[in-house]
Amino acid sequence: MTIQDWGAIGELVGGVAVIVTLIYLALQVRQNTRQFSRTVEATQLAAFERNVESGNRIRELLLLHPDLIALLLKGYDSYKELDTLEKIRFGMLLRNIFSAMQGGYVRQLSVEHDPRGFEGIARVVDEILVNRGAREWLENNEPDWRPAFREFVDERLAAIKQRKGRR
DSSP: OHHHHHHHHHHHHHHHHHHHHHHHHHHHHHHHHHHHHHHHHHHHHHHHHHHHHHHHHHHHHHHOOOHHHHHHHHHHSSSSTTTHHHHHHHHHHHHHHHHHHHHHHEEEEEEEEEEEEETTHHHHHHHHHSSSHHHHHHHOOOOOOHHHHHHHHHHHHHHHHHHHHHO
């Protein structure tokens, strides 16, 4: 065999090696894509479950302590008319409720787990902000919210005020 024959055999072996390598890489990319998709789905599910847990904790708190429901309703009517202790408790309750919603909002920003986006959170925020006492509480307090959530709540508040102005 001549050097040229060995060179041709080397080129053939090299070409086969390149093809085998490309097939292997294609299989690895496909496998990694499937695994990534599963990870994204698991993350979305975990975010959804976290939202459900947050809401359930607030509802459970209200169910187990009917006096909190009475306080919430009284505070919704007028924050200004609450006594000092009631203002503190009402404020803590609203902070817990808004904290749960902020968590859902941030999770939606990070992992789009709800096909409706912020529609559900907006509806709950609106249900709170239509109450005069909740708006009064916001005027008198500066909750430690993330700027994006603060902006979201302010937008919802502006939309509510605009709707009330049309009536």
